[in-house]
Amino acid sequence: MKASTYFTTDNAQRYLGTLCKHFGHKVPVTHETASGRIELPFGQCDLRTDEAGLTLIATASDRPQLDKTIEVMSGHLDRFAFRENPELTWTFEGAEA
Template structure:
């Protein structure tokens, strides 16, 4: 199951790097210019940065694990980007369910 969102920001590349560096001390991470992948024990998150937004896609075997992945990634992004107060509206690809992680 997948869920995706984006955060409109001019600092997308910086937040991508911060998230990857932070999680890289704890779990497997890949990071290249403009993209990254964080592999949590219960799911993974793909990140893509461009000049105007950070796009995130969480993937896990079931909704409970996708939700846990979303919770962990969202809480860290909110902490790192607190000056911009991100509101993330996640859209699930396997259903029409939508969730706002605040």
């Protein structure tokens, strides 16, 4: 299953770096200039930046694990981007969307 969201911000690369660095102490992470992947025990999140913001794509084997992945990623982005108060709307793909 998969879900995605987009956060419009001028600080996308900074948040990408902060998220990857934070999770890199705990789980496997890949981080490049404009993209990254965070591999949580219950799902993964691919991150991409562009000139207008940050895309997050969460993937997991079932809906409960996908929901947990979304909750963890959203919660951390909320903390790191608290000055911008991100309001994320996730779009679900897959059979159980």
